[in-house]
Amino acid sequence: MPRALAIETSGRVGSIALWADGAIVSEATFPYGLRNAAAIQTIIQSQCQSAGWKPADVDHVYVSAGPGSFTGLRIGITLAKTLAFSLGLKVVAVPTVRALAANAPQEARHVIIVLDAKRQQVYAARFERQGAQWIEREPAQLADLAAILARSPRPVWLLGEGIAYHRQAIAAGGEGVVVAPQELWRARAGAVAEIGAEMAAAGQFADPYTLVPQYIRRPEAEEKWEARGRDQG
Secondary structure, X not given: OOOEXXXXXXXXXXXEEEEEOOEEEEEEEEEHHHOOHHHHHHHHHHHHHHHOOOHHHOOEEEEEOOOOOHHHHHHHXXXXXXXXXXXXXXXXXXXHHHHHHOOOOOOOOEEEEEEEOOOXXXXXXXXXXXXXEEEEEEEEEEEOHHHHHHXXXXXXXXXXXXXHHOHHHHHOOOOOEEEOOHHHOOOOHHHHHHHHHHHHHOOOOEOOOOOOOOOOOOOHHHHHHHHHHHHHO
């Protein structure tokens, strides 16, 4: 079975994981301040050394591809591409919302992932558990949280770092809206590894030459730059 490295940099806390023989070999987290390529590579090297892995032992790299932090996703995707090119690894781009859904408690059947999109908006995705699988009922999109809550079956669990910024809309959602414990709000590299392995087994590899983060909406700086260009034109 292939050995893999998983990278998760979509939120305020990042993580990496090593995966082999259908299980997590090791997992390490790092704070926002260490979320840069050089620091992450140092952590990866340390984890590989502890596991007795050499660079040539790794076959795949699984990366959390968004939506999420613009800066964090760029760092993670760029690092995954660099490793793919330098070591000849195959790449799997794992939707961040799928990794977050994997955090849901066993009793949860319906889940909404809530990520802050700034400007009082959210990125939201809705999932339903069927057996051991999470089925995506609504893909990640810029959404009105009140509207997606209104059409979701109850009880519905909410996960994601956007919860902290949209508590008023959540409180207005009425009965049957369950906010997951805060430790479940961030995606984990271990979940990225597990989902990435499933996608790899299905042949769902990404082209590292064309791989880009799944932003849904462009970074605000790019939108302001384009708007300024229109004004000057």
